[in-house]
Amino acid sequence: MSAPARRRRVLLRVPGWSTWLDRPAFLATLLLVPTLVLVFGVLLYPILDTLRLSLTDRVLSQPGSGAFVGLGNYLRALQDPEFRASLGRTFYFALVTVPVETTLGLLIALLLNQRFFGRGFVRGIIILPWALPYIVNGVMWKWILNANYGALNALLSQLGIIGRYHIWLGYPSTAFNFVILANIWKETPVAVILILAALQTIPGELYEAARVDGANAWRQFWAVTFPSLRPVIAVTMVVKTVWALKEFDLIYVMTGGGPANATNVATFQTYLTTFKFLKFGYGASMAFIIVLLSLVIAFFYVRLISPKEVAE
Amino acid sequence: MRAAQVSVRRGTAAAGRARRRRVWLLGRILLYLAVLAVVVWVLAPFAWLVISSVSTRAALTSRPLQWLPDHLDLSNYLDIFVGGGSSTSVHRSVRAGALNSVVVAGLATLVALFAGSLSAYAVSRLRFRLKGPFLVTMLATQLLPTVVIIIPMYMVFRSIGLLDTVFALMLADIAIILPLITWILKGYFDGIPSSLEDAARVDGCTRAGALFRVVMPLSSSGLAASGLFAFIIAWNEFFTAFILSSTLRSKTLSVIVAEFSSKVGVDYVAMATAGVLASLPPVLLALFFQRYIIQGLTAGAVKG
Numbered sequence: 001m002s003a004p005a006r007r008r009r010v011l012l013r014v015p016g017w018s019t020w021l022d023r024p025a026f027l028a029t030l031l032l033v034p035t036l037v038l039v040f041g042v043l044l045y046p047i048l049d050t051l052r053l054s055l056t057d058r059v060l061s062q063p064g065s066g067a068f069v070g071l072g073n074y075l076r077a078l079q080d081p082e083f084r085a086s087l088g089r090t091f092y093f094a095l096v097t098v099p100v101e102t103t104l105g106l107l108i109a110l111l112l113n114q115r116f117f118g119r120g121f122v123r124g125i126i127i128l129p130w131a132l133p134y135i136v137n138g139v140m141w142k143w144i145l146n147a148n149y150g151a152l153n154a155l156l157s158q159l160g161i162i163g164r165y166h167i168w169l170g171y172p173s174t175a176f177n178f179v180i181l182a183n184i185w186k187e188t189p190v191a192v193i194l195i196l197a198a199l200q201t202i203p204g205e206l207y208e209a210a211r212v213d214g215a216n217a218w219r220q221f222w223a224v225t226f227p228s229l230r231p232v233i234a235v236t237m238v239v240k241t242v243w244a245l246k247e248f249d250l251i252y253v254m255t256g257g258g259p260a261n262a263t264n265v266a267t268f269q270t271y272l273t274t275f276k277f278l279k280f281g282y283g284a285s286m287a288f289i290i291v292l293l294s295l296v297i298a299f300f301y302v303r304l305i306s307p308k309e310v311a312e
Numbered sequence: 313m314r315a316a317q318v319s320v321r322r323g324t325a326a327a328g329r330a331r332r333r334r335v336w337l338l339g340r341i342l343l344y345l346a347v348l349a350v351v352v353w354v355l356a357p358f359a360w361l362v363i364s365s366v367s368t369r370a371a372l373t374s375r376p377l378q379w380l381p382d383h384l385d386l387s388n389y390l391d392i393f394v395g396g397g398s399s400t401s402v403h404r405s406v407r408a409g410a411l412n413s414v415v416v417a418g419l420a421t422l423v424a425l426f427a428g429s430l431s432a433y434a435v436s437r438l439r440f441r442l443k444g445p446f447l448v449t450m451l452a453t454q455l456l457p458t459v460v461i462i463i464p465m466y467m468v469f470r471s472i473g474l475l476d477t478v479f480a481l482m483l484a485d486i487a488i489i490l491p492l493i494t495w496i497l498k499g500y501f502d503g504i505p506s507s508l509e510d511a512a513r514v515d516g517c518t519r520a521g522a523l524f525r526v527v528m529p530l531s532s533s534g535l536a537a538s539g540l541f542a543f544i545i546a547w548n549e550f551f552t553a554f555i556l557s558s559t560l561r562s563k564t565l566s567v568i569v570a571e572f573s574s575k576v577g578v579d580y581v582a583m584a585t586a587g588v589l590a591s592l593p594p595v596l597l598a599l600f601f602q603r604y605i606i607q608g609l610t611a612g613a614v615k616g
Contacts (some may be wrong), residue, residue: 024438024439024440024519025438025440025441027434027438027519027520028434028438028440029440031430031431031433031434031438032430032431032434032446034426034427034430034431035427035428035430035431035490035494036431038423038424038427038483038486038487038490039450039453039487039490039491041487042461042465042483042484042486042487043453043456043461043487043488044449044453045464046460046461046462046463046464046465046468047456047460047461049463049464049467050460050461050463050464053463053464108350111343111346111347111350112350114343116340116343116344116347118347122347122350122351124599124602125351125354125355125599126350126354127598127599127602127605127606128354128355128358128595128598128599129354129358130598130609131544131591131594131595131597131598131599131605132358132548132591132594132595133547133548133550133565133566133569133590133591133594134548134550134566135548135550135566135567135569135570135590136361136566136569136587136590136591138570138573139569139570139572139573139583139587140357140358140360140361140587141357142573143360143361143364143580143583143584144357144360148373149372149373149377149580151360151377154375154376154377154379157376158376158377185353185357189354190609193606193609193610194609194610197606197610242455245457246456246457246458248457248458248459248551249550249551249570252554252570253570253573254573256574267457267459270457270459271459274459274463275555280463280467283463284463287457287459287460287463288460290457290459290460291456291457291460294455294456294457295452295455297455298451298452298455
């Protein structure tokens with residue numbers, strides 16, 4: 001039997017298979033199965049389970065616990081001064097980091113869009129802070145800010161700016177702002193990269209037209225550049241706000257929520273409640289309050305990123 | 313008289329040119345100063361970590377600080393990689409953590425790339441109900457704080473005996489990067505004209521065949537972009553590994569490095585060495601494959 005004939009025989013033996021595979025709905029289901037199993041199994045089931053857990057008084061160290069308490073945990077969390085204070089710190093963190101990183105990102109992107117010697121190199125290294133693991137970022141800044149041997153103390157005292165070494169992460173007033181500084185260092189490049197990519201898509205004719213109309217560089221920025229960048233700036237700010245609500249790693253490494261709770265943000269308070277005090281039900285309700293906040297922002301995010309895609 | 317006027321006019325023109333040139337020069341100087349500031353700001357902190365890792369404890373703890381060591385001290389790197397007599401439990405744990413990181417992030421990326429390319433093809437090419445909700449759900453998962461999913465994840469893994477295994481960490485990483493890969497690859501698939509597939513199907517290819525023979529080869533740069541991006545995120549993931557691992561069986565490099573930060577009387581040189589080693593894979597990948605990473609970042613714009 002010749003090879004083509006054999007192939008035909010094989011196809012004939014399973015007549016239904018290839019036609020089934022050509023049915024979009026069937027094929028789509030088949031293709032989505034691995035993703036659905038992995039994402040729903042590992043992510044969405046836990047989210048629903050967190051929701052259920054948040055309605056109980058489960059404490060891991062007490063075997064009999066887990067009775068249904070309704071919205072009791074949520075009401076308790078919203079009245080809990082410690083949790084409310086930690087939410088306030090999360091908002092402060094977001095309100096400082098998001099505008100600073102976006103503005104700084106815009107300025108650096110405009111700079112890197114100019115022609116200068118070594119531009120490729122500078123554009124290249126800008127990605128470094130983004131690629132650095134969060135934990136290494138935290139350890140690195142903690143080392144730079146070290147009270148006894150830190151590079152910041154050494155630099156400032158050798159320049160004659162400070163007389164003695166400071167415990168930068170030891171004072172409640174400065175610790176949080178240094179954590180914020182470390183975050184700004186790491187997260188600004190994302191804004192630079194997103195805004196720079198958008199800058200490069202602005203057609204040169206727009207600038208030429210503005211120049212013909214006699215607009216100087218300042219007017220060109222507000223008439224051409226900024227309006228074209230508005231969508232990417234909006235997306236950057238929303239994404240960064242969501243990240244700010246999630247921040248945990250940096251605080252865990254740099255300060256552990258201290259000193260005197262000064263850096264204890266909402267995710268950290270949730271972690272302490274759950275894994276240190278083992279109040280799984282109560283911690284789950286705190287986690288869900290953060291989720292609800294994220295979802296409100298996510299709603300705006302989804303509408304910003306692709307209104308058509310979602311309507312489909 | 314006429315000659316004088318002309319020469320005056322020439323003079324002002326020359327002065328104007330000189331002024332414009334001065335303004336231009338000033339602009340260039342300010343531009344280069346700003347560029348220099350950006351370069352120093354970006355490089356200095358990490359450079360200090362690298363210098364610390366090849367310095368000596370004596371130099372690092374001196375006052376006034378000795379910024380550059382007298383000689384390069386690579387003993388920590390050697391102790392970690394080669395082992396030998398002076399290698400301590402610290403060095404052994406860094407080695408074990410690096411190995412776990414490679415296994416967890418590498419396998420998670422491969423599995424997520426496979427599953428993600430299938431689902432990305434489905435949402436890019438096929439019409440089916442619930443496509444919109446599927447995409448929105450994928451996007452929404454990226455916005456959730458890990459602390460939300462970790463509580464039940466911990467309880468499930470505890471009940472089936474998977475706590476402190478690389479398998480559990482891998483599953484958690486896959487769940488984090490898979491929606492991202494799906495979203496990025498969908499963008500690439502959308503950019504491939506479906507006429508190419510139609511031609512293949514006229515020639516007797518099934519849809520599935522067209523995916524593997526036409527679409528996948530054409531989107532190799534998309535696979536590279538999403539794969540590299542996902543690997544870096546999986547490598548850098550800390551929280552899930554921190555909660556789900558407890559011994560060197562599964563602790564990743566991030567967890568090992570974090571442990572340095574909470575120890576008292578820590579060996580700063582060893583800590584810096586571990587930090588540099590943990591950063592090298594993502595930093596080198598990002599620098600060498602920058603084009604792909606930027607494509608991934610702008611396409612995904614979902615997670616940092």
